[in-house]
Amino acid sequence: MQRLIVLLGLGLVALAWSTLALAQAAGTLADGQQKAADGDIKGALAIYQGLTESQPESYEAFAHLGGMQLLDQRYADAVKSFQQAITLGDGGKRSFIGMGMAYLHMGQLGPARAAFVEARTREPENSADVDSIISWIDSRKPQTSPAHP
Numbered sequence: 001m002q003r004l005i006v007l008l009g010l011g012l013v014a015l016a017w018s019t020l021a022l023a024q025a026a027g028t029l030a031d032g033q034q035k036a037a038d039g040d041i042k043g044a045l046a047i048y049q050g051l052t053e054s055q056p057e058s059y060e061a062f063a064h065l066g067g068m069q070l071l072d073q074r075y076a077d078a079v080k081s082f083q084q085a086i087t088l089g090d091g092g093k094r095s096f097i098g099m100g101m102a103y104l105h106m107g108q109l110g111p112a113r114a115a116f117v118e119a120r121t122r123e124p125e126n127s128a129d130v131d132s133i134i135s136w137i138d139s140r141k142p143q144t145s146p147a148h149p
Helices: 002-026 029-037 041-054 059-071 075-088 094-105 109-122 128-139
Strands: none
Touching: 029 041, 029 059, 041 059, 059 075, 059 094, 075 094, 094 109, 094 128, 109 128
16 A cells, blocks of 8 residues: 555656646747747747647736737637637737737638727727727728629
8 A cells, every 4th residue: 555655656746747847848928928029930839839738727828829820820720819818817908909800810800890899898998099990890891792592
């Protein structure tokens, strides 16, 4: 019995060390921000992807990953990352604005507008830029579908 307890204890220590090593290998938010500032979008993407895997409950990691995916023109992936950040508790407007920008780039004006409206309601102060984007979307002619026979 004592041997089993010792083996179990050693297993838990090994698991803790491997988790710590994985977290260190993934980098930090600051590491990703430095890569992005240096213009290394792929490097920042790798760091933030690693962080989302090692810290799956971090809305910050998902929000930063979404931002880099947006810069890398991976719009659908960016939307998913921003949605995950919001689900995990990103309560500000940052992820909604990022999601709105991704939808705009995909030509999906309805979801883009909804994301920007939500961003404005989350933080109404200093929302002039968001309001101008919403106005621009509203000024676009709606896409007309072909008439049905």
